[in-house]
Amino acid sequence: MRRLPPRALLAVCAAALVPALASCGLLSDSANAEGPALSAPVGVTAQAGSATSVHVMWNRPTSTARVERYEVYRGGKLVRKLPAERHMVDVTGLRAKTRYAFTVRARGTDGSLGPASARVTVTTPASLARDRTAPTRPTGLRGTVDGGRAVSLEWRRATDHKGVVSYDIYQGSAKIHSVGGKETRALVTGLRPDTAYVFSVRARDAADNTSEASGTVRLRTARGKAETGRGTAPSGFEASTRRAKGAYYIDLAWTPPRTGGEVPAYQVFLDGREATTVAWGESAPTGSATYGFYIGKKARETHRVKLRAQLPDGTWGAFSAERTVVTGED
Known part of the structure; x- marks a missing residue:
């Protein structure tokens, strides 16, 4: 059997093999403070949206401590502050063909700053001078319900004379997710059971030209508290x-x-x-x-x-x- 490549980071926090939570970095420096300590935001992803922007997403910390806001860092520099209800942001003003690293931290209502999330890296594509032509709109959007908390969306590729860099997924009029320009599928999670949703997709190129929206697809998640399908x-x-x-x-x-x-x-x-x-x-x-x-x-x-x-x-x-x-x- 093929072994894991050297770049793989293995055996993080083995419950049966490494019982000490502190050794896995799960306890913040404020673990002994009064009340529950903030943990790091989870599920952090970064997707280049254009040559000068990156879409960063995350999920709330697993701890029960109350969050006042999130802080997004590029390398060690704080670049954005967002209210607790926001779990994504487009970081703009970046350089083309440049590698960036992002982390996210939660700030508690008591002013405490939680630990940094896992570090994610992304490289912006090359810039395209004087490109004002938007990609064609994605077509053939369809979706399937995957349990009570997720749906899968698929579409046909958009075209662009310089290439599609990303696809933005919208729930109604709000952008909720982005995937790479080579993808024609997205899994949307964190939904509510027995709830109707309307989704659409737009294509974006390196110059930040955005296509018209695809057709919409209407889906209702499964009833009850079903887990992801x-x-x-x-x-x-x-x-x-x-x-x-x-x-x-x-x-x-x-x-x-x-x-x-x-x-x-x-x-x-x-x-x-x-x-x-x-x-x-x-x-x-x-x-x-x-x-x-x-x-x-x-x-x-x-x-x-x-x-x-x-x-x-x-x-x-x-x-x-x-x-x-x-x-x-x-």
């Missing part, structure tokens, strides 16, 4: 064991769910409990993914394993199929 689960999941240097390992292989972008992390569950989180750096696998981990030195032990993917808003999708393996058996 099966479309968010990794597919083709397989597990096997191998023996190396007197010990046994479990090797996993799967295909990432189609979210409209890279899946940055996966939670691996062993025998019904979270064992580890596998997080990639700047280039997460798209076509297929593999991961292997140590399980022990005893033969003929039976284990159950499954995993789930982190979605664009930082929440976790549906579980893959569960596989059973026995150490010492091929």
Whole structure:
């Protein structure tokens, strides 16, 4: 089985292997302060919208501490402050063909500043002088409901004489998401059950010319408090064991769910409990993914394993199929 590339950052906060939360950076410096401490915003993504802008998105921290605002940093510089109800922003005034790193921090109602989110990087495309021609509008927009909290949207590519850089997804008149110009699919999460939504898509080029809106699609999420649907689960999941240097390992292989972008992390569950989180750096696998981990030195032990993917808003999708393996058996 192909091993993970060297750029992969593995085994972040293993519940079964690293029990100390502080060692995983989950507790902020103010953990001993009165009341709950702020945690870092999750699910941070950055997508180049044009040669001079980047669309940054995130989800609220998992802690129960009250948030007054969010602060967006480019490198170590604070570039935007937004109220607690805002979870996205277009950072403008950037340079073309330049690599940028972004983090997000939450500011509490008590004035405390929470820890920085995971760092995300993005490179703006080359600028196009005197380009005033907008892309054609995306066509063929359609969507499917994926449980009570998510929908999947698909469309046909727009065209542009210089190339499409990004697609912006709108809910009504509000932009709620962006995906890369090579994508024709987006997973919209964080929705409410049994609620009607209207979506449309616009294409954007490097000069920030924006197309007319696509046609609209109307969708109603499933009733009840259903979790995100099966479309968010990794597919083709397989597990096997191998023996190396007197010990046994479990090797996993799967295909990432189609979210409209890279899946940055996966939670691996062993025998019904979270064992580890596998997080990639700047280039997460798209076509297929593999991961292997140590399980022990005893033969003929039976284990159950499954995993789930982190979605664009930082929440976790549906579980893959569960596989059973026995150490010492091929």
